[in-house]
């Protein structure tokens with residue numbers, strides 16, 4: 204049963220995706236946007252005015268020290284995720300943290316440790332798991348044997364912060380993590396091995412990996428093949444697509460994972476497309492978790508596992524070797540608590 208008490212929330216990071224969350228939060232009667240914060244004072248002020256926030260600040264201590272604030276959305280550059288998540292947990296604030304969890308395994312570990320120490324409710328931003336077509340595909344095919352998937356975007360500017368190795372980590376980590384998360388989510392057993400090829404094809408001024416062809420093996424023997432790049436959206440399947448089969452059944456997710464076709468005994472069913480619901484699909488889950496005091500379905504542990512698999516793929520590209528995820532330093536990160 205939902206708690207009817209209004210939740211006071213704050214947003215840290217008044218940029219493009221903070222705005223997606225603010226748009227949805229403004230439609231939730233059980234949520235009040237109490238404060239917004241940014242290192243740029245004018246951005247915070249304009250954002251507060253646009254979304255009807257109670258206040259705007261550049262001083263995060265105003266959020267950490269305010270007992271009225273129940274939950275915080277952290278929508279900032281990736282190198283700030285670990286320190287901001289640690290500060291939120293230390294202040295006993297439930298938090299939603301955008302994807303990827305962080306840029307390094309060490310920072311992912313810091314976030315998980317802070318959540319475990321504090322007991323706050325924390326969610327990562329892997330929203331594709333909650334798309335209705337993805338949920339229907341998971342219910343239709345519970346144990347895929349083979350999956351193919353991609354996130355292929357249009358060209359990213361080299362100057363974009365997400366292509367900065369310090370702030371963002373590059374396209375493969377920054378948005379490739381979305382499709383890797385969805386593949387792992389659709390497979391019931393743990394990822395155990397990664398081999399990847401690729402490198403930097405389009406951003407010579409940046410020390411990042413922008414293109415990857417990843418082979419992922421799961422503990423039950425299932426395999427997945429994942430392509431990631433910013434080489435131009437595929438016109439038929441769209442930026443995000445994923446297909447899987449188990450020997451008897453198969454499905455295709457396309458149209459940015461909002462459309463689903465399923466196939467059984469050579470009979471194909473085309474399901475009506477679902478409208479894309481932006482950040483709302485995952486914000487609803489987090490708000491319900493905070494209101495009801497229960498864990499979120501997108502835990503920081505599961506986000507660490509996904510981020511670790513992408514980091515292992517990048518390591519594989521750099522070394523030319525497969526990475527065994529059952530050994531340190533990855534084993535702890537890809538094992539979820541019982």
Ligand SMILES: NC(=O)c1ccc[n+]([C@@H]2O[C@H](COP(=O)([O-])OP(=O)(O)OC[C@H]3O[C@@H](n4cnc5c(N)ncnc54)[C@H](O)[C@@H]3O)[C@@H](O)[C@H]2O)c1
Nearest residue numbers: 216217218219220221240241242278279280283301302328
């Ligand atoms: N889930 C999705 O589909 C999706 C889509 C786009 C972006 N994102 C994620 O959202 C996050 C933000 O991305 P964006 O595109 O909104 O970036 P952005 O650059 O538009 O906004 C980031 C904002 O954070 C502010 N900021 C940075 N450090 C700060 C700090 N220490 N304290 C307060 N404010 C700070 C910046 O000044 C900026 O206004 C990233 O993790 C990104 O990967 C998720």
